[in-house]
Amino acid sequence: MDIPQKLQILKKILPNWKALDDLLMDAEAIKELSLMVKLQSDWVKRRASGLYIDPFLVEVKIKIMSREALAAALTASWHPLVSSDQITPRRLSRAWDYWNVLLPLSERLKAMEGVDEVGEKTLSISELIRLKFLSERVFNEEVSNLLAELKETSRKGPVDYWEFIMSDTYEDTVMRAYALSFLVSGGTANLIINPVEETMMVEAGPGTAKRAGKSIPISFTYEKWKEMKSKSDAHE
Amino acid sequence: MSEDATISKKLKRASQLLLYQHHRLPGAKGWELRKFVGRDYLKVIKLLERRFDDLGLEIKTVFEDGIDRPNPTDDELEQARFYVLSKSPIESGETSLTGMRIDSLAVLAATLAYITSKQGRATRGEVEELLNEKFPDWKVEQELRRFIRRGYLNEDEEGNLFLGWRTRAEIDRRVLLGIIAGSLAEVPAEQEQELEQELGKGQVQEEADEQEPEELEEIQEEGQEQEEQADKGP
Numbered sequence: 001m002d003i004p005q006k007l008q009i010l011k012k013i014l015p016n017w018k019a020l021d022d023l024l025m026d027a028e029a030i031k032e033l034s035l036m037v038k039l040q041s042d043w044v045k046r047r048a049s050g051l052y053i054d055p056f057l058v059e060v061k062i063k064i065m066s067r068e069a070l071a072a073a074l075t076a077s078w079h080p081l082v083s084s085d086q087i088t089p090r091r092l093s094r095a096w097d098y099w100n101v102l103l104p105l106s107e108r109l110k111a112m113e114g115v116d117e118v119g120e121k122t123l124s125i126s127e128l129i130r131l132k133f134l135s136e137r138v139f140n141e142e143v144s145n146l147l148a149e150l151k152e153t154s155r156k157g158p159v160d161y162w163e164f165i166m167s168d169t170y171e172d173t174v175m176r177a178y179a180l181s182f183l184v185s186g187g188t189a190n191l192i193i194n195p196v197e198e199t200m201m202v203e204a205g206p207g208t209a210k211r212a213g214k215s216i217p218i219s220f221t222y223e224k225w226k227e228m229k230s231k232s233d234a235h236e
Numbered sequence: 237m238s239e240d241a242t243i244s245k246k247l248k249r250a251s252q253l254l255l256y257q258h259h260r261l262p263g264a265k266g267w268e269l270r271k272f273v274g275r276d277y278l279k280v281i282k283l284l285e286r287r288f289d290d291l292g293l294e295i296k297t298v299f300e301d302g303i304d305r306p307n308p309t310d311d312e313l314e315q316a317r318f319y320v321l322s323k324s325p326i327e328s329g330e331t332s333l334t335g336m337r338i339d340s341l342a343v344l345a346a347t348l349a350y351i352t353s354k355q356g357r358a359t360r361g362e363v364e365e366l367l368n369e370k371f372p373d374w375k376v377e378q379e380l381r382r383f384i385r386r387g388y389l390n391e392d393e394e395g396n397l398f399l400g401w402r403t404r405a406e407i408d409r410r411v412l413l414g415i416i417a418g419s420l421a422e423v424p425a426e427q428e429q430e431l432e433q434e435l436g437k438g439q440v441q442e443e444a445d446e447q448e449p450e451e452l453e454e455i456q457e458e459g460q461e462q463e464e465q466a467d468k469g470p
Binding site for chain 2: 043045053054055057058059061062063065067068070071072073074075076077078079080081082083084085086
């Protein structure tokens with residue numbers, strides 16, 4: 001590439017530029033030209049180093065040479081390295097100290113398991129209360145309030161499960177679903193599932209029933225909440 | 237301390253740095269020699285080279301970009317790595333000392349010559365295509381992996397192959413290309429015959445070639461362990 005010619009062009013048109021963008025583009029062009037000079041310099045160096053041979057010629061020669069001839073060519077140009085490993089008394093002493101303080105593998109693995117192997121786990125209410133994530137009194141209040149709300153809402157008949165638990169935030173919605181699951185499990189709320197219409201309704205049960213409640217797994221994710229929330233907002 | 241004693245001490249330091257491996261790579265960088273031997277480290281290296289000459293060894297300077305320089309600057313020398321090498325190439329009778337089979341040597345020769353002719357870089361696909369003319373896929377794959385691990389080749393994330401540090405140190409690429417391209421005298425016929433005989437001796441290895449790749453992998457892994465031991469030296 002004729003670099004001086006390109007630089008002459010840039011020099012000639014430089015006075016015409018007024019906008020900053022045009023000047024920046026010129027600067028970019030000069031940067032690219034300097035890179036080109038470097039690449040050309042590398043190319044010249046390589047050619048001058050005596051290592052330049054037409055790649056096609058080399059490829060053809062490799063194809064027609066026997067493997068013995070290729071191996072012989074390599075050994076004729078191979079000057080093996082001389083190097084040795086060493087250990088000094090000081091290094092050996094440090095290695096001995098390290099060995100002495102190193103815990104047995106079984107203990108190290110145990111420690112690592114303790115850190116890394118924390119998988120998913122279901123916590124009971126009593127565990128959450130023990131861990132101070134929940135206050136027993138506050139939780140009981142939440143459940144009672146929700147039951148009162150359910151009684152009020154379902155006075156005229158069962159209401160949609162999702163509409164009932166839906167709240168302004170995801171955290172509140174999860175909390176309401178969790179509290180409602182207690183009411184359903186305890187039999188103070190009924191969950192009515194219609195598999196044909198794929199609907200899920202909920203209504204207050206007949207007071208503090210002694211009958212056994214039921215347990216139904218319901219999948220609830222943040223995506224699901226967002227979907228329900230947008231539907232609910234659109235409806236309003 | 238007398239001048240002789242000082243020089244003797246510097247020679248010992250320089251030889252220790254060059255001969256005992258203290259990093260991942262053998263040899264020593266110019267700046268290390270300057271730091272531990274002194275500013276006149278190049279003079280010390282020249283003196284040491286005279287001593288090594290009697291043992292058939294030489295000190296080679298490999299610059300960062302792998303290209304030789306007749307008049308390097310101080311900065312280039314400080315970044316260069318100095319190695320101790322055998323002054324003369326391996327004789328064919330000593331080929332078994334490399335721990336490599338004739339096939340492996342041929343793959344390495346072809347790969348290095350091809351990459352050098354392509355200005356030090358070729359795609360893995362191109363190299364594999366060339367090698368597949370004479371060797372099966374699995375063998376090419378296995379050998380390339382081995383040469384990358386041993387430092388003769390480098391591979392980047394885009395699948396380009398480059399010459400590794402060990403090629404730049406150990407292989408006289410001008411001689412290799414010269415012999416392959418025919419501008420230098422070919423290897424004497426007797427040497428080739430010796431190699432052929434070695435190939436004959438390696439009948440067991442030839443049989444191994446006909447085995448399934450997985451079986452061969454196991455056999456060669458054993459060999460590789462020995463090679464790695466040999467790499468580390470006695």
